[in-house]
Amino acid sequence: KQEVTQIPAALSVPEGENLVLNCSFTDSAIYNLQWFRQDPGKGLTSLLLIQSSQREQTSGRLNASLDKSSGRSTLYIAASQPGDSATYLCAVSGASGSRLTFGEGTQLTVNP
Amino acid sequence: DTAVSQTPKYLVTQMGNDKSIKCEQNLGHDTMYWYKQDSKKFLKIMFSYNNKELIINETVPNRFSPKSPDKAHLNLHINSLELGDSAVYFCASSHLRTARDTQYFGPGTRLTVL
Numbered sequence: 001k002q003e004v005t006q007i008p009a010a011l012s013v014p015e016g017e018n019l020v021l022n023c024s025f026t027d028s029a030i031y032n033l034q035w036f037r038q039d040p041g042k043g044l045t046s047l048l049l050i051q052s053s054q055r056e057q058t059s060g061r062l063n064a065s066l067d068k069s070s071g072r073s074t075l076y077i078a079a080s081q082p083g084d085s086a087t088y089l090c091a092v093s094g095a096s097g098s099r100l101t102f103g104e105g106t107q108l109t110v111n112p
Numbered sequence: 113d114t115a116v117s118q119t120p121k122y123l124v125t126q127m128g129n130d131k132s133i134k135c136e137q138n139l140g141h142d143t144m145y146w147y148k149q150d151s152k153k154f155l156k157i158m159f160s161y162n163n164k165e166l167i168i169n170e171t172v173p174n175r176f177s178p179k180s181p182d183k184a185h186l187n188l189h190i191n192s193l194e195l196g197d198s199a200v201y202f203c204a205s206s207h208l209r210t211a212r213d214t215q216y217f218g219p220g221t222r223l224t225v226l
Contacts, residue, residue, distance in 0.1 A: 099157050
């Protein structure tokens with residue numbers, strides 16, 4: 001059974017810092033890994049999707065890496081802004097791509 | 113131009129009641145999902161439908177019954193509500209049949225059972 005763990009559970013940083021969020025998963029036989037953002041009282045917004053054959057994906061100030069063999073992914077946020085404050089969720093889909101298993105998220109606060 | 117919409121946004125009800133949550137997507141996607149997010153913010157899949165066909169049915173009490181009248185709609189009906197059903201329920205959709213591509217989420221329905 002796939003298990004996804006995110007560290008840290010919460011993170012508070014001053015504006016402008018570069019930061020890294022970590023995600024680990026127990027079964028390396030995945031189809032893809034996705035990073036989502038959840039704002040309070042809102043749904044999830046997809047940030048990046050990395051296929052199992054890829055090593056990283058970039059979108060603006062966000063960069064996600066994937067090391068499938070070690071069961072790890074990181075989300076790098078450059079030059080953080082208060083608007084980046086949200087909960088960031090990592091999710092992996094099984095080898096057949098059948099379903100997403102989510103981590104519990106990292107709650108990020110960027111202070112002005 | 114909302115992509116995935118859910119109604120209602122909040123639902124407060126008494127134990128034992130029956131309630132429904134509606135979901136609609138205008139993205140032309142073939143697959144829709146229901147997720148439950150509990151008080152610890154842990155998100156778990158409940159059901160998945162592809163073109164009105166049930167393809168994922170997790171270990172969910174049979175008091176929960178999804179209904180898909182067409183591929184743009186996936187409603188969730190809950191019978192005999194219990195305190196433990198209190199959670200936020202999210203609907204999502206994707207183009208492909210499974211979790212192989214990006215999923216788009218609705219805003220969530222916060223269900224409180226008293």
